[in-house]
Amino acid sequence: MRAISYTKSGGPDVLELTDRPVPEPGPGEVRVKVAFSGVNPTDWKSRAGTDPAFPDGQIPNQDGSGTVEAVGEGVDPVLVGERVWIWEAAYQRPWGTAAEHTVVPARQVVLLGPDPSFELGAALGIPFLTAHRCLTVAESLPDRIGPGSLTGHAVLVQGGAGAVGNAAIQLARWADATVIATVSSPQKAQLAAAAGATHVIDYKQQDVVAEVRKIVPHGVDAIVEVAAAQNAAVDAQVIGLHGAVAIYAATGDQGITIPIRSQMAPNARWQFVLVYAEPERAKAIGVEDVNAAVLDGAVRVGGEAGLPLHVYPLAETAVAHQAVEEGAVGKVLIDVTA
Template sequence: MRAITYTQPGGTDVLQLVDRPTPEPGPGEVRVRLAFSGVNPTDWKSRSGTQPGPDGQVPDQDGAGTVEAVGQGVDPVLVGERVWVWEAAWQRPHGTAAEHTVVPVRQTVLLGPDASFELGAALGIPFLTAHRCLTVAESLPDRLSPGSLNGRTVLVQGGAGAVGNAAIQLARWADATVIATVSSPHKAQLAAAAGASHVIDYKRQDVVAEVRKLSSHGVDAIVEVAPAANAAIDAQVIAPHGAVAMYANDGGDEVTVPIRSQMGPNARWQFVLVYTEPTRAKDVAVEDVNAAVLDGAVRVGEDAGLPLHVFPLAETAAAHQAVQDGVTGKVLVDVTR
């Protein structure tokens, strides 16, 4: 099979297109013939700083395709099913930048007949991260479904990013009021297309003042991409028993929180890394995200606020570079090309 691999950490130049034996699924595993691979920031960060195993590493965590074979203990009825895949490369050698991957069966989710493979490959890391960010506050339910966030207000800092887009779509599916911040008129259009109820351009508007106009009691959840830059804002708009969920470190590696002002509302400042979140939280996130997909509530593409940038497998290095450079939208690798 054709696969992208690297045998040492480094820049995009370490990624090589090679021919490798098609992997066989072991007990409890399935082999998926992939259609698309999704590229996330953690993919290039892992490639840059993590030593791969002696046989090399196939990068990328997310993907979508068709179950082709099953290992011992897995129901063969799954063969031929369309699925999306999450965390394929987490502590495993077979990521999704290849024609085939092998993963534990629990890391494949039935995609249904209507959702595209492009959508499936865009789900994993961004949507599971967004789900965690939307459910860590003590005042909010730990499951998402239609109506579960009715009467609640969510602030998505960076509403045009992949996780921001996912948070907007999931929160709106759950009937929350969603306020998104962006840095340009074009990104404002993307956040609105994703479903944001209100959009604030933080380069031209006072975020605290605008949020207070929209929600006098504050916001119940903050999905935060840049905590070092936004901590002072977040501290002023968090509602009683709300949570600031920090899933990235855009704009700085250290965050300063005003202690006294956060004690009054019993605010929670929560760090989020999807790979190491509690098992139950991951399991229910997978279930809830897939329920939203089956409801038709999750979309990709320009009209969903998430432009797609698709590269052939041989240009996976360019796909990684695009994510590293901060391209707006979702980067996918078409592994069939």
């Protein structure tokens, strides 16, 4: 089979197209014929940061979609032939989704059903599970997301045109929250609005604190934060009672300064979010809720959903990684079948 792999850390040029035997699923595993592989910032950061721990190298990319074609011991064979989406394939495992076939624990494939596209399935994983965690860590919010679960609550999505920002908007609107998104340009404002944001603020042209307070004078319940080092002062002024600032990204090892006294009054929480290390129960709930949103028709991809797709063939995985590293707006996918 064709597979992308790397044996040492470095830039996108360390990714090589290789020929490997089709893997056999072990106990508790399934083998998936991959249709699309999703590329996330953690994929290129892992590739650039450390050498693979596996002697045959690492196949990158955590997210994907495809069809189950074989199961290992202890897995119900009824799964064979099912369309699925894959999450966290390559975390502490050599088999990512940038290959024609991959093997993963059975719990890390989720039934996609007959209608959602494989492109949508490959776009779920890390962005949507991250967004779910960001939307459920505040004490003022429930730990499950579903229709009506966020009625009467307000969410601020800092960076509403990004992949996680888009996911947060879609999930929060499905749950009936008031969603305020910040963006840096009119073009990105259109994407956030297409995703479903109730209000969109251009932070380069408008005073975010003033605009948020006009919409929700008491402050927001959750902030989905992509750039805490730049936005901490704003976040501290708009967080509401028992709200949480959920920080899921950073450039390098930046620091933040939090005004202690003003955050004590609302009992605010500043929460760091990394899907791979989040509590297992929270992760399991996230998978269930995200899949419920998909099956409910509440999740979309493409420009009309505020998430333009950038699709590359498997042989151009290095180019796809570079696009994500350079901040491509939308979702980068690899068409493994091309």
